[in-house]
Amino acid sequence: MMLQRIVTDILLMSGIGVVLAFIMVIAQRWLSNYGEVNLNINSKRDMKVTGGNSLLATLSDSQIFIPSACGGRGSCGACKCKVIDGGGPLLPTERPLLTKAEQADSIRLACQVKVKSDINIQIPEDIFNIRRFNTVIEEIVDYTYDIKGIVFKLQNGETIDFKAGQYVQLETVPYAKVKQKVVRAYSISSKPELNDRIQLIIRLVPEGICTTWVHKFLKVGDKVSFTGPYGDFYLRDTDADILFVAGGSGKAPIKSMLEHLQEVGTKRKMTYFFGARTTKDLYLTDEFRVFEKHFDDFSYVPVLSHASPEENWDGKTGFVMPYFKDAIRDPKNTEAYLCGSPGMISAVTKSLIEYGLSEEKIYYDSFG
Amino acid sequence: MQPGVITLGGFLGTDKRDFTQIIADDEKTLEKCGKTAEEIAERLEYFQQQSFDAFESNTIVDNKYKVETEVVRGYLPCPFNHQGIYRKSYTTVTNLQSGKSFTFSALNIHLIRAHHFFEGKKSHFRLEPDEVIKELF
Amino acid sequence: MDISAFVLFWAAIFTSNILLTNFLGMCSYLSVSRELESALGLGTAVIFVLTVTAALNWVVYHYLLVPFGIVYLQFIVFIIVIAAFVQFLELLIERYAPALYYTLGIFLPLITVNCAIFGVSLFMIIRDYNFLQSVAFGAGSGIGWLLAILMLAGIRRKLKEKLVPIGLRGAGISLIITGIMALGFVGFSGIVQIQ
Numbered sequence: 001m002m003l004q005r006i007v008t009d010i011l012l013m014s015g016i017g018v019v020l021a022f023i024m025v026i027a028q029r030w031l032s033n034y035g036e037v038n039l040n041i042n043s044k045r046d047m048k049v050t051g052g053n054s055l056l057a058t059l060s061d062s063q064i065f066i067p068s069a070c071g072g073r074g075s076c077g078a079c080k081c082k083v084i085d086g087g088g089p090l091l092p093t094e095r096p097l098l099t100k101a102e103q104a105d106s107i108r109l110a111c112q113v114k115v116k117s118d119i120n121i122q123i124p125e126d127i128f129n130i131r132r133f134n135t136v137i138e139e140i141v142d143y144t145y146d147i148k149g150i151v152f153k154l155q156n157g158e159t160i161d162f163k164a165g166q167y168v169q170l171e172t173v174p175y176a177k178v179k180q181k182v183v184r185a186y187s188i189s190s191k192p193e194l195n196d197r198i199q200l201i202i203r204l205v206p207e208g209i210c211t212t213w214v215h216k217f218l219k220v221g222d223k224v225s226f227t228g229p230y231g232d233f234y235l236r237d238t239d240a241d242i243l244f245v246a247g248g249s250g251k252a253p254i255k256s257m258l259e260h261l262q263e264v265g266t267k268r269k270m271t272y273f274f275g276a277r278t279t280k281d282l283y284l285t286d287e288f289r290v291f292e293k294h295f296d297d298f299s300y301v302p303v304l305s306h307a308s309p310e311e312n313w314d315g316k317t318g319f320v321m322p323y324f325k326d327a328i329r330d331p332k333n334t335e336a337y338l339c340g341s342p343g344m345i346s347a348v349t350k351s352l353i354e355y356g357l358s359e360e361k362i363y364y365d366s367f368g
Numbered sequence: 369m370q371p372g373v374i375t376l377g378g379f380l381g382t383d384k385r386d387f388t389q390i391i392a393d394d395e396k397t398l399e400k401c402g403k404t405a406e407e408i409a410e411r412l413e414y415f416q417q418q419s420f421d422a423f424e425s426n427t428i429v430d431n432k433y434k435v436e437t438e439v440v441r442g443y444l445p446c447p448f449n450h451q452g453i454y455r456k457s458y459t460t461v462t463n464l465q466s467g468k469s470f471t472f473s474a475l476n477i478h479l480i481r482a483h484h485f486f487e488g489k490k491s492h493f494r495l496e497p498d499e500v501i502k503e504l505f
Numbered sequence: 506m507d508i509s510a511f512v513l514f515w516a517a518i519f520t521s522n523i524l525l526t527n528f529l530g531m532c533s534y535l536s537v538s539r540e541l542e543s544a545l546g547l548g549t550a551v552i553f554v555l556t557v558t559a560a561l562n563w564v565v566y567h568y569l570l571v572p573f574g575i576v577y578l579q580f581i582v583f584i585i586v587i588a589a590f591v592q593f594l595e596l597l598i599e600r601y602a603p604a605l606y607y608t609l610g611i612f613l614p615l616i617t618v619n620c621a622i623f624g625v626s627l628f629m630i631i632r633d634y635n636f637l638q639s640v641a642f643g644a645g646s647g648i649g650w651l652l653a654i655l656m657l658a659g660i661r662r663k664l665k666e667k668l669v670p671i672g673l674r675g676a677g678i679s680l681i682i683t684g685i686m687a688l689g690f691v692g693f694s695g696i697v698q699i700q
Contacts, residue, residue: 013575013578013582023589031600032600178376341457392671
């Protein structure tokens with residue numbers, strides 16, 4: 001009798017549990033299964049994708065990479081894209097990162113939008129070019145006490161197609177105290193013609209997770225992945241004169257542009273102002289002097305802001321801005337390419353506009 | 369808060385105290401010195417702005433302080449899970465009379481203003497509230 | 506119990522506030538009362554879950570547990586029902602009201618372990634309420650809980666600018682405030698007695 005009681009009670013309990021679990025499984029099947037939905041990009045490409053994930057994840061599963069700095073946490077706002085329809089209502093997590101104009105233009109954060117039904121989105125064509133590459137480190141050179149140049153060789157015979165001046169996002173692996181992967185952007189410093197490897201120029205940043213990893217832990221032969229290329233900072237194909245202004249690791253995209261121009265040949269008048277603090281911060285000087293010989297009209301002008309008397313610096317000093325005057329032949333026919341901190345960019349832009357350059361012809365890659 | 373999540377060394381340094389305790393202890397110090405965290409954040413932001421206005425290069429503020437800022441690529445989020453991100457800028461203020469200098473980032477200003485958090489002892493960007501009050505006001 | 510559902514509803518809000526007279530649902534009450542918005546979000550979710558689980562558990566108790574004589578298992582069964590319902594609700598909201606999901610969603614898992622929900626289910630059995638009374642009691646308790654957490658959140662917002670002795674910061678001062686609020690609610694208790 002007692003045993004029978006125990007057995008029936010246990011059976012009843014399990015029965016209730018099983019019934020509830022069954023309801024949950026059915027609910028999950030029915031509610032969380034969005035089936036195959038149609039993802040249409042730029043009214044051109046149609047893709048069948050499995051619903052239920054974020055737009056960012058769905059796209060990256062399909063090898064389309066939208067830039068994202070925070071890894072889908074909805075805090076950086078880098079993964080903005082236009083969702084024409086099928087994105088559902090604007091979420092409270094997106095609102096703080098979108099301007100009124102963007103909200104009106106149906107711009108959304110790809111990491112927050114869930115793909116639940118057929119969806120139409122619009123993204124820049126360049127993004128199709130962005131892929132994830134597996135590489136092996138081929139070479140690490142010390143340029144200065146805090147700047148290294150690193151060459152990444154692509155694996156499996158892959159090649160990368162990019163414009164001189166664009167950047168890639170390097171993915172770190174967990175190391176030492178760092179338990180998670182981080183992603184950081186660096187400009188490519190090698191020429192696009194060399195498409196089976198890229199070089200990055202990386203400066204050690206105090207407390208930087210990625211730069212410390214690159215400077216202290218990476219060795220030749222290590223496997224590293226990056227995605228790219230990203231960015232609309234690239235050399236425009238015109239005949240205008242060029243002013244390059246970049247300091248520190250900002251030299252990377254300029255190096256890529258000049259090497260590219262060396263490859264294709266150019267008659268353009270070019271001047272590169274390299275702003276640095278002391279002689280210790282100068283690097284690749286000989287290489288850029290070689291460019292001066294190679295091009296018809298190129299000059300490399302390092303300007304030091306903090307040169308001490310002991311350094312015997314006989315070049316230009318102070319800010320770079322006062323020296324633009326001699327380099328600008330015809331302000332209406334001059335393009336400027338700037339790479340550096342937001343402060344430096346705004347100072348230089350202001351000065352260039354005063355010299356008569358038009359704002360549309362000032363291209364920049366701001367660290368900010 | 370922990371090392372390697374947002375910054376390499378984290379925000380606590382070698383401090384064994386809980387971060388709420390760090391905040392409470394620093395608030396005590398502030399009370400003693402008669403300044404609020406908001407006033408300190410205001411002051412630091414003033415220096416940072418002066419430096420941005422001078423395009424980040426060396427500048428002398430109030431004839432007494434040398435201010436310099438360095439900006440690198442990227443942004444940092446707040447470890448308290450706030451919305452918003454802060455530029456990776458490092459401003460160094462030197463009191464020319466005493467020679468003492470302090471370095472803080474844009475995130476520090478937010479941490480002090482919104483969370484009264486000056487970071488743990490030996491953390492890279494730890495600011496001692498009493499020293500800041502003594503030297504920068 | 507011979508008491509109208511309508512009276513029970515108001516009694517559950519004021520004279521027998523689940524939080525301030527029984528001190529149930531304290532954990533989420535203390536931890537989510539830092540900001541008014543999230544307190545409101547959690548409170549709304551609690552009202553909804555309380556009402557529905559009171560109804561569900563009443564049905565389960567009277568048509569399943571009593572006939573089969575396994576009333577002694579009510580604790581486990583009630584908890585399972587609450588957990589399953591919250592899960593189900595989460596899926597449902599995510600599918601049909603994504604915006605609501607993001608405001609409410611993070612609070613739903615918290616509700617599974619909210620003792621007020623479980624407490625209401627047990628009270629309705631102990632006090633032998635009928636179905637209508639149970640639902641009214643559930644809804645009333647939920648509104649009472651929302652009222653209590655909103656009051657604390659409001660007070661804590663003012664408290665942020667005030668100096669509080671270090672030993673009392675956080676949970677300490679919140680519990681003292683809750684105690685004083687509970688004393689205040691004793692004033693209502695003369696109006697109607699339901700326990």
